[in-house]
Amino acid sequence: MNDDTPQILHKPLIGITADAEDEGGYSKFPWYALRRNYASAIARAGGVPIILPHEQDLTSEILGAVSGLVVTGGFFDVDPALYGGGSPHETIKLKEDRTQFEMSITRAALERDMPVLGICGGQQLLAVVLGGTLIQHIPDEVAGALEHEQPNPRDEAGHEVIIADGTLLKKIVGAGRMNVNSAHHQAVKDVSGSMIINARAPDSVIEGIEAPGQRFCLGVQWHPEFEIDPGDVRIFAAFVDAARK
DSSP states (O other): OOTTSOOOOOOOEEEEEOEEEOSBTTBSSOEEEOOHHHHHHHHHTTOEEEEEOOOGGGHHHHHHHOSEEEEOOOSOBOOGGGTTOOSOOTTOOBOHHHHHHHHHHHHHHHHTTOOEEEETHHHHHHHHHTTOEEESOHHHHSTTOOOSBOSSOTTSOOEEEEEOTTSHHHHHHOSSEEEEOOBOSOEEEEOOTTOEEEEEOTTOOEEEEEOTTSSSEEEESSOGGGOOSHHHHHHHHHHHHHHHO
């Protein structure tokens, strides 16, 4: 083969965790939900998105089929009992079946050293899996906090984040700051020894984490699937590229 011949990159299958809703709205029976831009962002980055049902008994089979895992956000919280957080704040909303499945599949993916990308609530769950803790309600714990549940549309920026030097995130996005959207009332509080903080908001709230000991393990508190900042596209590109290897 001539060295100038273009190389065709294979498209890795990427598992994306879905949200779950009780009966009502779309169906009279329980149903799964996922915003389309999660899948579109993966497809544009060169991956093949597949939405994962919450079948915990099939975790091994699912991970045997996919090459990367995206843990998504949603209108729910990680149970404080899972990280020693004490009594639940009055704002806490639980989806126990979803959380149990995501904890199981995320832990198993990390054991396989499979690329993992946690987004918003997915970052919070990733932090708990790795031994970290969460702030249950930012306005109650962070003095002078920004509006992390931004009032403007989610496809617009809500604030910026400052990215730490020497991190995987900084290497990926190639910038020290990003404009991001913000749709969360919780955040990572403390990280374990296997994690480092790679981004913070101007009010000091943790906006990004990563696990240097893993092949690719990145969490971001915002929603890069909206592709508000050039760095968002680069995050998905780097994740899919890691899943090819």
